[in-house]
Amino acid sequence: xxxxxxxxxxxxxxxxxxxxxxxxxxxxxxxxxxxxxxxxxxxxxxxxxxxxxxxxxxxxxxxxxxxxxxxxxxxxxxxxxxxxxxxxxxxxxxx
Amino acid sequence: xxxxxxxxxxxxxxxxxxxxxxxxxxxxxxxxxxxxxxxxxxxxxxxxxxxxxxxxxxxxxxxxxxxxxxxxxxxxxxxxxxxxxxxxxxxxxxxxxxxxxxxxxxxxxxxxxxxxxxxxxxxxxxxxxxxxxxxxxxxxxxxxxxxxxxxxxxxxxxxxxxxxxxxxxxxxxxxxxxxxxxxxxxxxxxxxxxxxxxxxxxxxxxxxxxxxxxxxxxxxxxxxxxxxxxxxxxxxxxxxxxxxxxxxxxxxxxxxxxxxxxxxxxxxxxxxxxxxxxxxxxxxxxxxxxxxxxxxxxxxxxxxxxxxxxxxxxxxxxxxxxxxxxxxxxxxxxxxxxxxxxxxxxxxxxxxxxxxxxxxxxxxxxxxxxxxxxxxxxxxxxxxxxxxxxxxxxxxxxxxxxxxxxxxxxxxxxxxxxxxxxxxxxxxxxxxxxxxxxxxxxxxxxxxxxxxxxxxxxxxxxxxxxxxxxxxxxxxxxxxxxxxxxxxxxxxxxxxxxxxxxxxxxxxxxxxxxxxxxxxxxxxxxxxxxxxxxxxxxxxxxxxxxxxxxxxxxxxxxxxxxxxxxxxxx
Numbered sequence: 001x002x003x004x005x006x007x008x009x010x011x012x013x014x015x016x017x018x019x020x021x022x023x024x025x026x027x028x029x030x031x032x033x034x035x036x037x038x039x040x041x042x043x044x045x046x047x048x049x050x051x052x053x054x055x056x057x058x059x060x061x062x063x064x065x066x067x068x069x070x071x072x073x074x075x076x077x078x079x080x081x082x083x084x085x086x087x088x089x090x091x092x093x094x095x
Numbered sequence: 096x097x098x099x100x101x102x103x104x105x106x107x108x109x110x111x112x113x114x115x116x117x118x119x120x121x122x123x124x125x126x127x128x129x130x131x132x133x134x135x136x137x138x139x140x141x142x143x144x145x146x147x148x149x150x151x152x153x154x155x156x157x158x159x160x161x162x163x164x165x166x167x168x169x170x171x172x173x174x175x176x177x178x179x180x181x182x183x184x185x186x187x188x189x190x191x192x193x194x195x196x197x198x199x200x201x202x203x204x205x206x207x208x209x210x211x212x213x214x215x216x217x218x219x220x221x222x223x224x225x226x227x228x229x230x231x232x233x234x235x236x237x238x239x240x241x242x243x244x245x246x247x248x249x250x251x252x253x254x255x256x257x258x259x260x261x262x263x264x265x266x267x268x269x270x271x272x273x274x275x276x277x278x279x280x281x282x283x284x285x286x287x288x289x290x291x292x293x294x295x296x297x298x299x300x301x302x303x304x305x306x307x308x309x310x311x312x313x314x315x316x317x318x319x320x321x322x323x324x325x326x327x328x329x330x331x332x333x334x335x336x337x338x339x340x341x342x343x344x345x346x347x348x349x350x351x352x353x354x355x356x357x358x359x360x361x362x363x364x365x366x367x368x369x370x371x372x373x374x375x376x377x378x379x380x381x382x383x384x385x386x387x388x389x390x391x392x393x394x395x396x397x398x399x400x401x402x403x404x405x406x407x408x409x410x411x412x413x414x415x416x417x418x419x420x421x422x423x424x425x426x427x428x429x430x431x432x433x434x435x436x437x438x439x440x441x442x443x444x445x446x447x448x449x450x451x452x453x454x455x456x457x458x459x460x461x462x463x464x465x466x467x468x469x470x471x472x473x474x475x476x477x478x479x480x481x482x483x484x485x486x487x488x489x490x491x492x493x494x495x496x497x498x499x500x501x502x503x504x505x506x507x508x509x510x511x512x513x514x515x516x517x518x519x520x521x522x523x524x525x526x527x528x529x530x531x532x533x534x535x536x537x538x539x540x541x542x543x544x545x546x547x548x549x550x551x552x553x554x555x556x557x558x559x560x561x562x563x564x565x566x567x568x569x570x571x572x573x574x575x576x577x578x579x580x581x582x583x584x585x586x587x588x589x590x591x592x593x594x595x596x597x598x599x600x601x602x603x604x605x606x607x608x609x610x611x612x613x614x615x616x617x618x619x620x621x622x623x624x625x626x627x628x629x630x631x632x633x634x635x636x637x638x639x640x641x642x643x644x645x646x647x648x649x650x651x652x653x654x655x656x657x658x659x660x661x662x663x664x665x
Contacts, residue, residue, distance in 0.1 A: 019522060026362070026521045029536030030221075030290075031639070038538060041639035062218050065171030065190070065225075065634065065654065069218040 018078050020085045021095055031067065035095050036086055042067060046089035055083050116181045117250060121232025121302070122279045124181070126348055130579070131620035133180045136228045136274040137495065138617075140346040142417040144497040145577045146618045150625035151664055152580030156594045156604045162626060162663040163202030165195065170657030173613045173632020175225040177274065177495075177574065178659065180619030185628060186250075187659055188226040191217070192240045194248060195659075199621030202661065206253025210240050213265070217241050220268055221531060222287055222636065227493075228274025228343070228615070230282060233302050239271025239284045245300050257305035262286050267293050269339070276343040278353055278392040281308060288313060288339020288358040289412060290531050292524045295339030295358055297388075299395045309395030313338030313357045313383050322383075322397040329378030335524050336377060337361030337532070338384050342493060345418040345429070350443055352398055353390045354429060359412035360384040362534030363487075366520045368476030371406050376523060376534070380405040385412045387431060389445050399445040401467060403433055408474055409459045409483070411435035415493035419505070423557050430498075430556045432507050436490020437463050440557055451559030453552065454490040454509040456542035459483060475518050484513035486539050488637040495574035495615060497583065498556060502597050505556035506583055510570050512547040512644070513540050539640055547644050551575070551585065553600060563600040569645050572638055573612030573629065586612030586629050588641060589648060592660070608660050610652055613638055624663055632657030 024035060028042075036045030048055065059079050062069030070079070089095055116124025116134040124132070128139040130147035138144050151159060167174060167189035178187035183199045192210035197203065217224050223241055230237040235247040235256055243262030248255055261284075264270040269287040276283045281299045288295025294314035301308050314336035316322030325333040337360045344355035360381040367375025382400075385407035389399040403413045411434040419430045428448070429441040436457045440449040447467035461471030473483070484490075489510060496507030516537035524532055541547040549570020554561045565585075573586025583597045588611045594604040611633030618627045633641070634654035641649035 022519070022522055025517070025519045025536040026533055027531045029517075029519075030531060030533050033536070033538045035536060040538065040643055041636070064218065065223070068221045068223075069215075072219050 018081060020081050023074070024082065024085060035089060037089055037091065045086045046091070048086065052083050052087070055086060056080065059083070116231055117234055121277055124232065125277065132182070133178070133617040133619050134231055135179070135276065136177050136230070136343045137345065137417055140348065141420040142345045143419055143500070143577070144417065144495050144575060145499055147579040148618050148620065148625050149578065149580040151578070151582070151618070151627065153582055153596050153603060155664060156580070156582060158665045159594065159604050159606070159627070159662050160665045161606070162661050164661065165197055165202055165659040167193065167195070167657045167659065169193070170632050171655045172225050172634040173611070173638070173654070174630035174657035174659065175227050175613045175635060176630060177228040177615030178617050178628050178630065179229060179231055180617060180628070181231055183621035185619070186229060186231065186236055187630065188229050188238055189657060190224040190226060192226055192238060194229060194236060194238060196250070196253060199619060199626060200624065208248050208253045208255070210246060212240065213242050216265055220270070222272060225272055225635065227272050230275040230277045232277040235302070237275045237277070237282050237302070239273065239275055241270040241272070243270040243286070245271070245275065245282060245284060245298070245305070247305060259300060259305040259307060261298050261300070261307060267291065269293065269295070273341045274343045276346065276353070277302060278346045281392055283344070283353060283392065285340025285342070285355060285414070287341050288337050289341070289410070290361055290363060290533055291337060292335035292361055292532050293337070294333070295337060297340045297355055297390070297395070299392065311390060311395045311397065313340060314360070316383060316397065320396070324382040327379040327382040329373070332377040335361065336381060336384060340414055342415045345420060346392065347420060347429070347443060349427070351392065353392045354418040355388050355390065356413040356416060356418065356431065357383055357386045357388060358414045359407045359410045361532040362521055363410040364475065364516070364518045364534040365406070365408045366477035366518050366534065369474040371408065371474060376521065381407070387413055387418065387439070387441065387445060401441065401445050401447060403439060403467070404435065405469070409435070410487050411459070411489060415489070416491055417495055419498050419556065421498060421556050428557055430505060432491045432496055434489030434491055435459065436485050436509070438559060439467065449557060449559070453507060453559070454485065454511060455544065456484040456511045456513055457490060475516070477518050477520050479515070479517045481515050482513050482540065482543060483516060484542055485510060486512040486514040487537065488512070488640060492572060492637050494572050494613070497575040497577040499577035499583070499597050501579060501581060502553070503555065504553040504562055504597065506551055506553050506575050506577060508571050508575065509550050509552060511542050511545070511549065513542045514538060515540055539644055551600070565595070565600050569641065571612070574615035576616040576618065578618055584616045584627065584629070586616055588612065588633070590631070592629060606662070608658070610656060611638065611649070627662045628659060630657060630659050
């Protein structure tokens with residue numbers, strides 16, 4: 001990451017633009033390891049055989065006791081951006 | 096108490112104590128517990144996970160056989176709770192806040208209680224829908240709910256007596272999964288916290304009326320009191336600091352003090368690395384997260400504390416791990432195995448008098464001195480870091496250990512595992528909200544000294560000296576129980592349920608319960624006969640890692656099934 005923002009700099013008051021990578025690694029990386037490139041508590045997301053709709057719905061609605069529903073935390077547009085992020089994952093390249 | 100034969104003591108205590116646990120002096124039912132009962136999560140206030148009962152013992156345990164069972168519906172992530180038993184009735188809770196009362200001798204259902212829940216909210220929770228235990232007293236069964244309530248259910252009829260909303264779970268996502276603790280006329284319960292941006296309080300509620308009596312904010316303490324330490328959180332980070340106290344604590348009646356372990360600060364990992372005093376998302380030592388706190392049960396006033404991990408940067412919160420009240424050589428201690436893999440021995444004022452390593456693979460610090468001082472901390476800046484030990488799931492996990500006064504030994508499952516991680520710079524979270532705040536991306540790894548594995552070590556609780564060890568390719572994740580019959584019960588992760596000689600670790604009995612164990616084991620008397628009860632069902636935030644590390648049978652094991660299994664002598 002090339003950002004040179006001082007670590008102790010006060011956060012900007014306005015909500016920053018949706019940063020998919022940041023959201024993914026702070027929330028999803030807990031179960032989808034290595035940015036979803038490796039199976040962890042959740043399945044591998046890179047090269048996932050399911051359809052975009054399936055991925056979208058799983059993120060939005062979750063699955064009881066396995067994965068929380070993130071429909072309240074993210075808008076539908078943000079979830080679509082996450083699906084695009086997942087589709088671009090490559091084995092040897094950090095997203 | 097004078098030393099007659101053990102049998103005589105048991106009979107005498109029955110006469111005196113029958114009904115106490117549910118009576119006007121419910122506290123006494125736990126304090127002067129009859130060996131026939133298991134009236135509180137940790138057994139009683141001493142938190143030994145031990146029972147004096149010895150009808151089932153090392154000599155006859157080979158004849159132990161299944162007496163009855165009970166199937167819980169909607170057991171997503173398995174049964175993770177601890178049954179309780181009072182006057183021959185067994186009570187237990189299951190996911191989605193369901194509670195059952197069963198005849199302890201036959202399993203005949205007396206009543207079933209199902210909490211009405213906001214299912215949309217539950218679907219948003221990561222640490223859900225399990226319930227880890229209940230409390231009994233004053234004619235009630237008490238349970239914390241996923242949506243932030245404490246409920247009192249009539250122990251005779253299973254009807255709701257009252258419910259009190261304590262946490263705005265709709266806004267904060269967190270609720271209650273841990274067992275409440277009854278102390279005098281209060282129910283004490285800690286909220287979830289940790290990875291969630293809030294201030295994770297511990298509550299005291301009037302056990303009869305349900306009125307909230309006090310709350311103690313783990314993050315920063317209480318404003319306007321001596322406990323206010325929001326100054327240990329840079330900027331406004333105290334507003335979203337995590338905390339909580341997700342497992343029940345203990346009570347020291349001698350000093351009238353509640354002991355509770357608190358949750359970690361959020362985010363779990365800190366990109367500021369060793370500059371954490373002045374930089375990063377939560378600059379400062381972050382009181383009272385990752386601490387052991389001592390509270391006045393009547394008022395919630397802070398009487399003392401020891402911060403086990405100042406500015407915890409590894410998620411090794413001492414919220415889990417029993418706080419065992421142990422006496423040795425005329426001295427009184429509180430012994431506390433922690434997620435960090437170290438065992439802390441406190442005097443009864445909360446001062447550490449010894450700290451020892453319980454597992455082999457620890458490198459987040461070089462050491463912790465006997466007085467509790469951390470030496471050579473590994474503070475990880477933003478970026479990739481290899482081989483952090485133990486892994487996030489802990490050197491010790493939340494499954495309980497046991498202590499037997501007969502052998503003088505502490506028994507605990509240790510985990511040898513590590514992880515690689517990338518600490519990330521997170522967008523600051525300014526308001527409490529429904530979002531995980533982890534601060535890293537990680538992958539479990541075997542330690543440098545061999546495969547990921549586990550062990551049960553039986554040791555002197557104060558010095559830490561190991562008497563015997565059982566090695567496990569895959570560590571058990573159920574709660575251990577020791578008995579006066581010289582037995583240690585071990586609910587294993589692959590479905591086997593074992594009883595070993597508590598003095599030597601020799602396996603004496605094994606039975607396959609068909610799926611892994613995540614919850615607790617108890618023993619009790621019903622109609623003159625001793626029973627052993629345990630719960631089955633796998634898949635927790637720790638259990639979910641088993642498939643990844645060890646493959647089958649955990650990959651295929653059900654993640655939505657749970658059965659209570661009860662055993663007796665043939």
